[in-house]
């Protein structure tokens with residue numbers, strides 16, 4: 004049975020797993036799970052992931068959640084080149100340091116930006132958006148983003164470095180869905196999205 008990855012490329016942790024697996028020529032069955040259609044709440048997916056989030060992996064009778072755990076599993080199982088997850092104790096510790104840090108320091112704010120960018124009136128009322136905006140502008144990371152003059156250069160330089168390391172084709176393929184997210188959200192069935200309301204509000208309040 005081929006290794007399965009349950010992914011929705013709208014999701015940043017899914018894109019990292021996807022790029023990691025593709026870049027390392029790890030063959031897998033791409034099991035598309037549409038978050039906007041609420042497929043994570045389906046009975047079948049509940050058997051794959053107790054936490055009902057993507058990414059998720061199934062390798063035979065073994066299921067795994069959490070992007071970092073999945074990438075480390077793949078790195079060890081497929082013995083990816085050493086630079087991905089170095090054997091050297093201190094270099095590995097440096098990778099672990101970043102992997103531990105990114106969840107709360109970058110990822111969390113990325114989710115907020117995503118929901119703000121795709122916000123739809125059916126999801127968040129105008130008052131909540133105003134509150135969110137004033138809250139976000141007080142965060143250093145978002146503050147940096149807002150000051151485009153001073154930060155757009157390092158951010159785009161960082162993005163370009165990642166794109167170069169990953170390869171433009173794979174980078175663009177992995178990001179095409181998120182770049183079209185504002186359009187996709189307009190055409191979605193808003194009744195399916197009601198379940199997201201409390202999750203979105205929890206992110207901001």
Ligand SMILES: N[C@@H](CCC(=O)N[C@@H](CS)C(=O)NCC(=O)O)C(=O)O
Nearest residue numbers: 014015016055056057058069070071
């Ligand atoms: N810490 C987890 C985060 C996974 C996560 O939050 N996935 C989101 C998409 S980015 C999800 O599946 N959300 C579905 C839901 O909350 O219903 C990881 O790194 O894999």
